[in-house]
Amino acid sequence: MKHRMFAVALTVSAVSGCGLIGDGDTAPTGRMESMNMQEAGEQAERILDGTFGAIKPSVEVQRGPSSDPICTDFKNDSTGTGQVTRRRYVMTIISDERRGSFLGVVEGHWNKNGYEITTVRKDKENPAIFATSPEGFQVVLEFGYRGQASVDVTSPCVTESAVTEPPREPIDPGSPAAEGLPYVRSDFWSAEAPVPSPSAS
Numbered sequence: 001m002k003h004r005m006f007a008v009a010l011t012v013s014a015v016s017g018c019g020l021i022g023d024g025d026t027a028p029t030g031r032m033e034s035m036n037m038q039e040a041g042e043q044a045e046r047i048l049d050g051t052f053g054a055i056k057p058s059v060e061v062q063r064g065p066s067s068d069p070i071c072t073d074f075k076n077d078s079t080g081t082g083q084v085t086r087r088r089y090v091m092t093i094i095s096d097e098r099r100g101s102f103l104g105v106v107e108g109h110w111n112k113n114g115y116e117i118t119t120v121r122k123d124k125e126n127p128a129i130f131a132t133s134p135e136g137f138q139v140v141l142e143f144g145y146r147g148q149a150s151v152d153v154t155s156p157c158v159t160e161s162a163v164t165e166p167p168r169e170p171i172d173p174g175s176p177a178a179e180g181l182p183y184v185r186s187d188f189w190s191a192e193a194p195v196p197s198p199s200a201s
Contacts, residue, residue, distance in 0.1 A: 037068060037082045037163045040137075040155035044086040045166060047133060047153045051141075052088065054109035055102070059092035060184040062177060063168045064150065071157035081157040086166070090149035093182045093190040099143060101195045103129055106141050106151075115139065146181050 035043070052061055064087035071081040094102050107117060107129050114134045121128040121142075128142035138154040176183035 034159075035155075036159040036161035037084050037155075038161050040084040040158045041066070041068075041086060041163050041166075043135060044084055044137060044153040044155060047137060047139060048086060048088055048151060050113070051106060051109060051139075051151055055105055057186060057188045059090050059094075059186065059189060061088045062091050062171075063087075063166060064089050064152075066163075066165045068163045068165075070160065080160050082160040082163075083157055084155045084163065085152060087150055087152040089180070090151075091177060091182050092184045092186050094143070094147060094149055095190050095192050096147070097192055097194045098189050099127060099147075102149065102189065103127060103141065107131075110139070148181055 052059065066087075067083075067085040069083055071083045107120075110117065110129075110131045110133075115131040117129060117131050119128075119130040121130075126143050128140060131139045133139055133153075136156040139151065141149065141151050143149050171177050
């Protein structure tokens with residue numbers, strides 16, 4: 001029950017209408033009717049794969065619930081468009097001392113790939129980075145309750161279509177994963193010391 005409540009809390013804070021809500025103050029995403037919702041979901045998965053593929057050492061992730069709401073464009077009163085959100089939770093424990101490095105790796109990957117960093121939330125407990133991909137997808141890396149890191153990707157408003165949700169591995173109710181909080185220790189990311197600065201030898 002705890003992990004469900006946590007997932008719902010993140011979901012509510014992530015998506016509404018045609019734009020991403022949060023401290024990022026991002027403007028509502030535009031419309032991309034050349035892409036349908038299934039294609040948008042696939043692109044969101046590629047963004048997530050690329051983001052986590054850039055994190056070295058790698059971290060354990062758990063696929064979160066998807067969202068596929070119908071878009072409402074109040075300005076143009078458009079119909080026939082929808083929006084897709086895909087998310088993954090980091091199950092590896094990222095220590096307070098390594099959060100800055102973790103955020104920096106992701107921000108560096110996004111910058112390298114042409115993302116626009118729209119906002120950086122410099123909060124000790126809940127830091128976050130908000131960005132926009134070259135295709136107009138809204139992307140956010142955020143640390144939440146008990147140091148839970150997650151990455152959400154939200155598409156622009158695209159042509160409404162059927163959507164196949166990516167499969168999620170079943171979770172054993174008795175396992176630590178059922179709590180929905182990070183539990184996997186990493187020699188690197190869970191270390192309780194800042195990443196050593198390169199020194200001249």
